[in-house]
Amino acid sequence: MRTYPFIALFLAAAFFAACGRSEKTNGRTGPPSMVYRKSMRLSTSDLGRLERTQDSGHFLVSSNSLVFSGQGPHIVVSAGPKGDMYAFRIQSHRNPTLVFSEGAFVTMTVANVDPDMQHSLFTGIVKMPFAVVPDTVGMIGTAMLAPDADGSISANEIAFHVGSPGIYTYFCSFPAHARAGMWGTMIVANSETMESVLQRNKLSSVPTPSASTPSWPRERKSKSIELD
Numbered sequence: 563m564r565t566y567p568f569i570a571l572f573l574a575a576a577f578f579a580a581c582g583r584s585e586k587t588n589g590r591t592g593p594p595s596m597v598y599r600k601s602m603r604l605s606t607s608d609l610g611r612l613e614r615t616q617d618s619g620h621f622l623v624s625s626n627s628l629v630f631s632g633q634g635p636h637i638v639v640s641a642g643p644k645g646d647m648y649a650f651r652i653q654s655h656r657n658p659t660l661v662f663s664e665g666a667f668v669t670m671t672v673a674n675v676d677p678d679m680q681h682s683l684f685t686g687i688v689k690m691p692f693a694v695v696p697d698t699v700g701m702i703g704t705a706m707l708a709p710d711a712d713g714s715i716s717a718n719e720i721a722f723h724v725g726s727p728g729i730y731t732y733f734c735s736f737p738a739h740a741r742a743g744m745w746g747t748m749i750v751a752n753s754e755t756m757e758s759v760l761q762r763n764k765l766s767s768v769p770t771p772s773a774s775t776p777s778w779p780r781e782r783k784s785k786s787i788e789l790d
């Protein structure tokens with residue numbers, strides 16, 4: 563059972579943000595909107611390099627959340643990691659809740675590190691529970707990524723505007739994978755909410771430096787902060 567102790571705070575913030583929302587459709591309101599998708603093949607050392615240079619979020623242990631306070635975070639997502647095929651691994655965390663700032667432009671490299679199965683990553687507004695074949699209409703995401711073949715890793719770089727403050731879901735669209743648990747929550751926080759999360763956890767609003775050690779294939783110990 564997943565619990566997100568601070569989700570109520572975000573829901574309230576999202577509600578108030580929605581009340582004042584304009585009808586602009588410039589990609590910065592509404593659900594996350596894609597700017598581009600780039601297909602790539604990576605070696606394990608390419609993936610390691612990307613992981614070392616990604617933005618490391620502030621990790622909140624009690625809610626399994628990674629908080630990115632900057633406006634242009636780049637993160638690396640491993641889909642189907644060894645021994646945990648129905649999961650996404652981000653900075654060594656399993657299906658973490660991703661918290662982004664309103665207005666952020668996110669670049670996400672999604673790599674299928676699973677030797678056996680296809681995976682993807684979609685994000686948008688999801689009605690639970692997931693269907694066996696999840697609905698992806700109106701959502702953004704990667705192509706269906708082929709299994710890791712002999713050191714050549716199938717990946718997509720996607721770049722998107724996070725859209726309006728609110729709660730979204732990211733998930734794998736391959737049949738039955740999201741149902742099996744291959745999903746996580748993505749929260750877009752308005753500036754007041756982000757400020758309050760940072761203050762409560764005594765975090766700096768300056769974007770954190772790049773992660774120094776790859777989380778894949780090796781595990782990385784993240785800086786861990788308890789949410790009080």
Ligand SMILES: [Cu+2]
Binds near residue numbers: 648680681734736
């Ligand atoms: Cu999958």
